[in-house]
Ligand SMILES: Nc1ncnc2c1ncn2[C@@H]1O[C@H](COP(=O)(O)OP(=O)(O)O)[C@@H](O)[C@H]1O
C-alpha cells in the first residue's frame with residue numbers, strides 16, 4: 001500500500017482524486033482515525049489528512065511522525081508527503097521540518113520535491129514555480145492571509161526550512177526520459193531535489209524515475225506518475241439527498257469569483273463578520289444558521305468571508321481573526337447538517353480542516369471528480385449534540401481556495417446526480 005500524508009484536507013482529497021484516477025483504490029483517513037482493518041485491506045493507497053500546514057512547527061512534525069508510524073503499522077511500503085502546489089509555507093516550515101522527519105524515519109537518502117500541478121496551472125520550470133503563467137511571487141498567493149508567498153524559486157523556499165542540501169534538476173534532464181532522470185537523481189548528493197515539470201508527461205517520467213524511492217513529495221500532480229494496476233475504483237454511491245450549502249473561508253481570488261458568480265445567479269449569499277467572529281462567536285453562528293434555514297429549500301445558500309481584499313481583518317482586539325472565522329464556519333457546518341443539509345461544499349484548506357473536524361468525520365470515501373483537484377466524498381458526520389443524535393451520511397466537496405471554475409457553486413451538484 002502507498003501511504004500518504006497531506007498537510008491539509010483539501011490537499012488530501014486532491015491527492016486522493018489523482019490516485020483514484022490512476023487506478024488506486026483509495027480512502028482518506030482524517031487525522032488519527034483508523035479506517036479499520038477491513039477497509040484498509042481493500043486499499044492500494046491511504047491518504048491521512050492532517051491540518052498541519054500552518055500549525056506550529058513542533059505540532060506539525062509530531063502529527064506527521066504519528067501519521068507516518070500509523071502508515072508503517074498498516075503496511076505502507078512507500079510514503080508520499082503531499083503539500084500545496086503553491087508550496088504554501090514560511091521560512092520556519094512546515095514543509096522542510098516535515099520532510100526531514102519523514103525522510104529520517106524512512107532512512108531515505110533522497111526525496112524529490114515536485115509541486116507541479118499542470119491541470120491547475122502550477123508548473124516548475126528551471127526551478128521557478130509559476131501559477132497560471134505568473135511567477136509565484138507575482139500571483140495572488142503573494143497576498144495569502146496565512147502563508148504569503150513572496151519568492152518563486154522552490155529551492156530558495158525550502159532551504160531556510162531544512163538543514164539538508166537542496167538541488168535542482170531541470171526540464172532538459174526530465175525530457176531525456178526515465179533512465180536519464182534516475183541516473184541524474186542518483187548522481188546528486190543533495191537530500192532534496194526539486195524537479196521541473198511543466199506538463200503531465202513530465203510527471204509521468206518523474207513518477208517512473210522515482211518508482212523505487214521510499215519517500216516522495218509534491219503536490220498532487222506527481223501521483224499521475226504513480227499508476228496502480230488495479231484500476232477497480234467503483235463502489236461510490238452518493239449519500240441521500242438533502243439540502244445544499246456552500247461554506248467559504250477562503251479569501252482566494254478564485255473563491256471570490258465563485259461567490260460573485262453564485263450571487264449573480266440569484267443564490268442567497270451572506271458574509272461572516274470577522275469582528276463578530278472574534279467578539280461574539282456563538283451569536284455569529286446563530287445569526288448565520290438562522291439565515292441559512294430561512295432560504296428556499298431548492299436554493300444553495302453561500303456563506304463566505306471575503307468579498308474583496310479590504311474585508312480581510314488580521315486582528316480584532318489584538319486576537320487573530322482567521323482562527324475565529326474558522327471556528328464560526330465550523331459551528332455553522334454542524335448546525336447546517338443538523339438542520340438537514342446533506343451536500344456541503346467547503347472552500348479553503350484550513351476551513352475544510354475546521355469543518356471536517358467539527359463534523360466528527362473519520363473517513364472520506366472518494367467519489368466523482370468535479371473539476372481538477374476537487375471531488376465529492378461521502379462521509380458519516382457525527383454531529384451529536386445541538387439537539388441531534390448525529391450519524392448523518394453527507395457528501396462533502398473540499399475545495400482548495402484557488403481551484404475550480406467560476407460557476408462551481410452552481411455546477412458542482414450535477415456530479416451528485
Ligand atoms: N475576512 C477575513 N478576515 C480574517 N480572516 C479571514 C477572512 N477570510 C478568511 N479568513 C481566514 O483566512 C484563512 C483562509 O485559509 P484557507 O481556508 O486555507 O483558504 P485557502 O484555501 O484560500 O488558502 C482561514 O483561516 C480563514 O479563517
Ligand SMILES: O=C(O)[C@@H](O)C(=O)COP(=O)(O)O
Nearest residue numbers: 010011014084085349400401
Ligand atoms: O496542491 C494544491 O494546490 C491543493 O491540493 C492544496 O493543497 C490547496 O490548499 P488550499 O488552497 O489551502 O486549500
